[in-house]
Amino acid sequence: MTTISDAPLDDSSDALADSTSDASLARSLARSAQIEADLETHPERYRMLTGDRPTGHLHLGHYFGSLRNRLALQDKGVETFVLIADYQVITDRDEVDSIRERVYSLLTDYLSIGIDPQRTTVFAHSQVPALNQLMLPFLSLVTDSELRRNPTVKAEQEATGGRPMSGLMLTYPVHQAADILFCKANVVPVGKDQLPHLEQTRVVARRFDDRYGRPGDKSAPVFPAPDALLSEVPNLLGTDGTKMSKSRGNTIELRMSADDTAKVLKKAVTDSDRHITYDPVGRPEVSNLLLLASLTTGRDPRAIAEEIGDGGSGTLKKLVTESVNEYFAPMRARRAELEADAAHLREILADGNARANAVADATLAEVREAMQMVYA
Known part of the structure; x- marks a missing residue:
C-alpha cells in the first residue's frame, strides 16, 4: 500500500502541543484536501480506520456527520476497517450491562446504511488480542505529561470532580494509536477537535520506527504516519436546540x-x-x-x-x-x-473479527521482529 508524498512533521512533544494551532490546522486541511483529490483516482493507495464506542444507539448526527462519509469511501474502493470500540466503554464507565446489545445495534446500523462486510472489516475491540498487545510497546514511547495534555484526557480529568481517573482513561490516546496502527491505516476521518489524538498516533509511529525500525532496513518504516480526512460536517443540533448527544x-x-x-x-x-x-x-x-x-x-x-x-x-x-x-x-x-436474523449478524461479526485478528497478528509479528523479541 502506498500513499502520496508527505513531508515529515516534527517528531517531538512540540508537535503534540502544536496540533491545535491555526498553522497546524491549516496544514491538516491542506493535506486532507490533497488526499480527497487523490482518492478520486487512486483509492487503492489508502486504508482507512474509523469506528464508534457502543455507549448508545446511533442517531442522525452520526449518520450525516460520519457514517455517510464512510459509506462513500467504501464505495470508492478504499480498504476500510470499522472498529466497534467496546473496550473504550470502560475508560469512563463502571458498568457494561447493555454492551452486547449495543455492539450488535451498532453492527446492525452499519449494515442497514450500506456498509458491506465483504468490502469493509467490521470488528470488536475486545476480540483482537494482538491489537491490544501493541499498547505495551507503544506506552513506552510516550510520556505521562504528553498524555495529560491530550484534550480528551484533560476534559475527563476536569469532569471527574475529584474522582481519580482510571489508567485506561489516561492511556486512551495510546489505545487509539493501537487501533489505527494495528492495520497500518494511513487515513482516518476525524473532526478538528480530534487532531491531537491523530498527532499522538503519528508521534507513536515515528518514535517506534526511530527506536526500532526494521532490522537491516531502517529506510522502510514499520508504521505509516496516518493523515486526517477533515471533511465538512453539517452542524446538526439536537431537537432541544443544544448539542446533539x-x-x-x-x-x-x-x-x-x-x-x-x-x-x-x-x-x-x-x-x-x-x-x-x-x-x-x-x-x-x-x-x-x-x-x-x-x-x-x-x-x-x-x-x-x-x-x-x-x-x-x-x-x-x-x-x-x-x-x-x-x-x-x-x-x-x-x-x-x-x-430478524441474529445468527447472520453473529456470523458477520465473527468473520470481521477473524479478518482483523489476521491483520493484527501479522503486525504484532513485525513489531516483535523489529524489537528483536522473536525467540524461536
Whole structure:
C-alpha cells in the first residue's frame, strides 16, 4: 500500500502541543484536501480506520456527520476497517450491562446504511488480542505529561470532580494509536477537535520506527504516519436546540420507527416567529430543522424556508418528519430484516473479527521482529 508524498512533521512533544494551532490546522486541511483529490483516482493507495464506542444507539448526527462519509469511501474502493470500540466503554464507565446489545445495534446500523462486510472489516475491540498487545510497546514511547495534555484526557480529568481517573482513561490516546496502527491505516476521518489524538498516533509511529525500525532496513518504516480526512460536517443540533448527544436524549436514532420519529420532531424546539427563515445564528432551532430537511431532500434550506413562509413551525415540522421518514425508510426496512436474523449478524461479526485478528497478528509479528523479541 502506498500513499502520496508527505513531508515529515516534527517528531517531538512540540508537535503534540502544536496540533491545535491555526498553522497546524491549516496544514491538516491542506493535506486532507490533497488526499480527497487523490482518492478520486487512486483509492487503492489508502486504508482507512474509523469506528464508534457502543455507549448508545446511533442517531442522525452520526449518520450525516460520519457514517455517510464512510459509506462513500467504501464505495470508492478504499480498504476500510470499522472498529466497534467496546473496550473504550470502560475508560469512563463502571458498568457494561447493555454492551452486547449495543455492539450488535451498532453492527446492525452499519449494515442497514450500506456498509458491506465483504468490502469493509467490521470488528470488536475486545476480540483482537494482538491489537491490544501493541499498547505495551507503544506506552513506552510516550510520556505521562504528553498524555495529560491530550484534550480528551484533560476534559475527563476536569469532569471527574475529584474522582481519580482510571489508567485506561489516561492511556486512551495510546489505545487509539493501537487501533489505527494495528492495520497500518494511513487515513482516518476525524473532526478538528480530534487532531491531537491523530498527532499522538503519528508521534507513536515515528518514535517506534526511530527506536526500532526494521532490522537491516531502517529506510522502510514499520508504521505509516496516518493523515486526517477533515471533511465538512453539517452542524446538526439536537431537537432541544443544544448539542446533539445520546446522553441528553435529544436525538433521532437511526433505529426509530416513523411514528417515534414523528413524536420526537413534534416536540422539537422552535421559536415564536411564525414566518420561517433560514438564519443559523439568529434562529438556530428553526434553522436546524431546515438543515435536516435539506440533508434528507437535497434541497437548499433557504428555498425550503421560502416555500413554507408563514406556514409556521407546524408546517416545518410536518415537512421535516416526512422527509426524514422517507429518506430513512429503506434503511429501516433493511434494519428490520437484519434484526430478524441474529445468527447472520453473529456470523458477520465473527468473520470481521477473524479478518482483523489476521491483520493484527501479522503486525504484532513485525513489531516483535523489529524489537528483536522473536525467540524461536
